[in-house]
Amino acid sequence: MEPSTVVNMLKENGIKKVKLFDADSWTVSAFKGTDIELMIGIPNDQLKKLSKSKDDAEDWVKDNVTKHLKHGDVNIRYVSVGNEAFLKSYNGSYIHITFPAMQRIQSAIEKAGHGDQIKSVAPGNFERHWGIFRYDGKAKFQVDFSGKGEDKYPISAKGVRYQEKKWCVLKKDIKNITSLGGAMSYACAGGDCTSLGYGCSCNGILDGSGNASYAFNQYFQINDQSVEACDFDGVANIVSDDPSKGNCFFPVAIYSNGNMLKLMHKVGAFFIIFSLTFTLFM
Numbered sequence: 001m002e003p004s005t006v007v008n009m010l011k012e013n014g015i016k017k018v019k020l021f022d023a024d025s026w027t028v029s030a031f032k033g034t035d036i037e038l039m040i041g042i043p044n045d046q047l048k049k050l051s052k053s054k055d056d057a058e059d060w061v062k063d064n065v066t067k068h069l070k071h072g073d074v075n076i077r078y079v080s081v082g083n084e085a086f087l088k089s090y091n092g093s094y095i096h097i098t099f100p101a102m103q104r105i106q107s108a109i110e111k112a113g114h115g116d117q118i119k120s121v122a123p124g125n126f127e128r129h130w131g132i133f134r135y136d137g138k139a140k141f142q143v144d145f146s147g148k149g150e151d152k153y154p155i156s157a158k159g160v161r162y163q164e165k166k167w168c169v170l171k172k173d174i175k176n177i178t179s180l181g182g183a184m185s186y187a188c189a190g191g192d193c194t195s196l197g198y199g200c201s202c203n204g205i206l207d208g209s210g211n212a213s214y215a216f217n218q219y220f221q222i223n224d225q226s227v228e229a230c231d232f233d234g235v236a237n238i239v240s241d242d243p244s245k246g247n248c249f250f251p252v253a254i255y256s257n258g259n260m261l262k263l264m265h266k267v268g269a270f271f272i273i274f275s276l277t278f279t280l281f282m
Contacts, residue, residue: 003030009137009157021083023064032073039078044085051097057104066112079120081105136160136254161255168220168230169213169243177208183232184215191218202248213243221253
């Protein structure tokens with residue numbers, strides 16, 4: 001979805017605080033004039049450079065903070081230096097560079113004259129969840145944003161445009177499912193197969209053929225329904241009948257900035273953790 005579509009959805013739901021996992025200019029600019037408090041993030045792969053260079057830190061603040069604050073249009077309040085950089089899975093890769101990077105960013109913020117408004121913060125661990133909204137902005141669950149015990153479905157995004165209703169699935173005549181391991185691994189490496197995981201929406205609903213079809217379709221949609229993205233050595237084909245089953249939803253790509261599903265997979269700017277009353281930045 002386009003950033004403006006997402007921002008309008010947040011506004012309609014009364015969301016007052018948003019965390020972005022990077023500082024993509026197009027995304028940040030979409031919050032202009034909304035007064036939504038924004039936390040922008042610095043990805044882990046930039047920490048090493050920022051920890052060593054005062055100039056790089058000042059350039060980062062200039063390019064990602066100052067230009068959005070010139071006229072007070074974007075309400076940036078925090079800069080998250082790193083993304084869960086202290087997780088054990090990183091084997092300590094960022095332990096010795098996160099704090100120096102944070103110091104340099106804070107110094108750059110103060111030098112730019114933003115110290116009274118913006119603080120740099122160390123990367124915290126955020127509670128994992130599968131999202132309140134689907135990739136296309138449709139509400140998945142009832143939730144109380146008001147804090148008044150009013151559980152109801154949030155307002156879904158408006159104006160979302162879908163691509164053609166077609167899906168990539170395993171051919172019906174393919175019976176040797178055990179031979180598909182390589183193709184499925186390839187599809188999931190380039191797509192998002194988390195819904196097939198234990199306890200997720202498609203787990204236990206699909207059989208082996210269905211799992212392959214789900215993986216193939218994710219890759220197909222992420223690649224904008226390209227015919228070349230639905231082959232997998234001849235075992236897949238494109239169909240017009242929706243293969244979704246029960247709570248296992250086979251998505252259709254949407255028109256926007258290129259590819260919302262790809263952004264979700266890469267945990268980019270659109271992977272938003274937001275709150276009204278129950279999320280604190282500090």
